[in-house]
Amino acid sequence: MKKLLPPLAAPLLMAQAPPPQVPAALANTSADQIIDASPAAHWLAIDPDDIMVMDTAVGRMVVQLAPQFAPQHVAAIKALVKAGRFDDGRIVRVQDNYVVQWAAKPLDGKAVVSQPPDVREQRVRPERLPAEYERSARGLAFTPSPYKDTYAEAGWISGWQAARDAKAGTAWLAHCYGTVGVGRDMPPDTGDGAELYTVIGHGPRHLDRNIANVGRVLAGIEPHAALPRGTEALGFYKDESSRVKITQVRLASQIPGFPRWQMMDTASPSFAAVVQARANRTGFFVRPAGAADLCTLKVPVREAR
Amino acid sequence: MKKLLPPLAAPLLMAQAPPPQVPAALANTSADQIIDASPAAHWLAIDPDDIMVMDTAVGRMVVQLAPQFAPQHVAAIKALVKAGRFDDGRIVRVQDNYVVQWAAKPLDGKAVVSQPPDVREQRVRPERLPAEYERSARGLAFTPSPYKDTYAEAGWISGWQAARDAKAGTAWLAHCYGTVGVGRDMPPDTGDGAELYTVIGHGPRHLDRNIANVGRVLAGIEPHAALPRGTEALGFYKDESSRVKITQVRLASQIPGFPRWQMMDTASPSFAAVVQARANRTGFFVRPAGAADLCTLKVPVREAR
Numbered sequence: 001m002k003k004l005l006p007p008l009a010a011p012l013l014m015a016q017a018p019p020p021q022v023p024a025a026l027a028n029t030s031a032d033q034i035i036d037a038s039p040a041a042h043w044l045a046i047d048p049d050d051i052m053v054m055d056t057a058v059g060r061m062v063v064q065l066a067p068q069f070a071p072q073h074v075a076a077i078k079a080l081v082k083a084g085r086f087d088d089g090r091i092v093r094v095q096d097n098y099v100v101q102w103a104a105k106p107l108d109g110k111a112v113v114s115q116p117p118d119v120r121e122q123r124v125r126p127e128r129l130p131a132e133y134e135r136s137a138r139g140l141a142f143t144p145s146p147y148k149d150t151y152a153e154a155g156w157i158s159g160w161q162a163a164r165d166a167k168a169g170t171a172w173l174a175h176c177y178g179t180v181g182v183g184r185d186m187p188p189d190t191g192d193g194a195e196l197y198t199v200i201g202h203g204p205r206h207l208d209r210n211i212a213n214v215g216r217v218l219a220g221i222e223p224h225a226a227l228p229r230g231t232e233a234l235g236f237y238k239d240e241s242s243r244v245k246i247t248q249v250r251l252a253s254q255i256p257g258f259p260r261w262q263m264m265d266t267a268s269p270s271f272a273a274v275v276q277a278r279a280n281r282t283g284f285f286v287r288p289a290g291a292a293d294l295c296t297l298k299v300p301v302r303e304a305r
Numbered sequence: 306m307k308k309l310l311p312p313l314a315a316p317l318l319m320a321q322a323p324p325p326q327v328p329a330a331l332a333n334t335s336a337d338q339i340i341d342a343s344p345a346a347h348w349l350a351i352d353p354d355d356i357m358v359m360d361t362a363v364g365r366m367v368v369q370l371a372p373q374f375a376p377q378h379v380a381a382i383k384a385l386v387k388a389g390r391f392d393d394g395r396i397v398r399v400q401d402n403y404v405v406q407w408a409a410k411p412l413d414g415k416a417v418v419s420q421p422p423d424v425r426e427q428r429v430r431p432e433r434l435p436a437e438y439e440r441s442a443r444g445l446a447f448t449p450s451p452y453k454d455t456y457a458e459a460g461w462i463s464g465w466q467a468a469r470d471a472k473a474g475t476a477w478l479a480h481c482y483g484t485v486g487v488g489r490d491m492p493p494d495t496g497d498g499a500e501l502y503t504v505i506g507h508g509p510r511h512l513d514r515n516i517a518n519v520g521r522v523l524a525g526i527e528p529h530a531a532l533p534r535g536t537e538a539l540g541f542y543k544d545e546s547s548r549v550k551i552t553q554v555r556l557a558s559q560i561p562g563f564p565r566w567q568m569m570d571t572a573s574p575s576f577a578a579v580v581q582a583r584a585n586r587t588g589f590f591v592r593p594a595g596a597a598d599l600c601t602l603k604v605p606v607r608e609a610r
Contacts, residue, residue: 094531149453149455206590209592210590221401287515292455
């Protein structure tokens with residue numbers, strides 16, 4: 001029996017569309033079916049200049065950068081990419097249920113040791129970036145998740161899993177599986193974009209607002225998440241022989257013929273239906289949860305058709 | 306400056322101790338420091354008959370079983386272990402951000418295909434177990450988490466990350482990183498304990514109450530979480546050559562000299578302090594979260610000294 005499902009809550013700030021409703025035809029269908037059936041108008045293009053393509057010894061990882069949330073960090077990362085600084089870089093750390101971390105080739109040829117978090121030593125890097133851990137929510141359309149969140153008010157901003165503090169007027173990206181952030185030393189302004197990590201475990205939301213979250217993996221996390229865990233403290237690899245080589249990193253805009261990527265518009269009825277479906281799974285599930293936490297409510301992404 | 310932290314909420318059902326307080330001396334120390342400093346009285350022995358020791362081609366994984374929550378499933382698993390049915394079994398599935406799944410050697414020699422969840426085919430197995438997905442909360446001491454949970458009322462029962470429905474009077478184990486569950490086909494009573502999985506991704510809490518959660522990994526998940534992801538649908542390995550061999554599975558009680566394991570008493574002040582510390586991280590953290598979700602609030606376990 002088809003039934004009308006309640007609409008998700010509407011975007012609160014600068015909402016430009018009426019509240020998305022879950023179309024009746026999409027009730028009781030799976031998230032995959034909803035994604036497959038979604039009209040082209042429910043998808044947004046991802047700027048190829050915001051896509052970083054990393055080729056390593058184990059595969060290609062495609063990362064979307066979030067200049068809206070950490071503009072100076074993203075600019076620094078793009079500059080490093082364009083300068084070829086990540087070419088011949090290394091994956092230096094794989095910590096189980098936590099992160100894969102990689103580093104640009106150091107200018108001075110010395111090994112990279114920046115350790116976020118749980119850092120043991122304090123060092124100063126030449127290029128300091130401000131602590132872009134959160135930003136003003138002004139001008140951002142926020143689509144709140146209909147479900148309770150342990151940490152904050154959770155939802156989506158500009159196509160990203162995010163959270164906000166309505167009272168303080170701030171917003172930030174959430175740390176979930178596949179989130180990409182910038183390693184730093186103990187002082188907050190010591191990340192320079194030359195050392196990045198992606199999350200390969202339970203979403204470490206305690207990192208929210210404590211480190212610059214700059215993006216997410218669109219594709220290719222699997223062989224990297226399957227790398228051997230490092231044997232040193234915090235999962236660092238012991239020596240050069242165990243580090244994994246990065247052969248080349250480019251922006252998608254630098255690669256002729258690179259596929260176009262899209263993300264689902266979080267203000268669209270299709271996305272509302274996806275959220276609804278993920279919280280109320282059918283088929284195998286005898287007791288749908290009726291809720292879903294933010295990290296399980298990824299924004300669908302795809303290569304453009 | 307030391308400050309007194311508020312106590313955690315007290316266990317509600319059959320509480321046998323006064324509400325645990327965070328000792329002032331433990332405020333502003335890290336979870337690791339609190340664990341190191343905890344007195345022996347704050348630790349409980351884990352029955353070696355509830356520990357399953359699995360040796361595979363990539364390492365040893367030590368699993369604690371939870372007979373309190375799925376007595377018939379756990380009894381079936383122990384019987385399979387004692388009959389040597391897991392010896393020469395295989396890891397048959399590794400799905401990124403989801404599960405590693407393994408199977409006992411089939412009695413009929415046929416390949417194992419049970420697929421939880423998102424099952425494609427329905428099959429009937431000879432040994433049917435009841436759907437032990439939740440149980441009566443009667444007689445269980447529940448220590449509630451002080452923090453909001455997306456899915457239910459979260460906390461700890463008998464040393465396990467768990468949740469309950471106070472109105473319905475039911476309780477169940479939560480699905481988090483390292484949780485061990487029993488694969489089943491589409492009908493709820495088709496799990497027989499011969500096919501198990503452990504979670505290697507963001508806690509899939511939507512599985513709570515939908516599948517028999519029978520335990521958790523105490524040690525050795527790392528090399529298994531780092532196995533190559535399967536290339537078939539749902540991360541199944543394509544053929545026998547890619548499956549990972551299980552050499553032997555025994556209960557700890559069957560292995561002379563096997564280390565004794567302990568878990569922290571969740572009703573102890575040390576555990577209250579660990580929870581507090583994980584929600585209010587210091588050092589690297591410029592803005593402690595002030596909360597922590599259930600899956601990040603693991604009960605500390607250790608080999609006995």
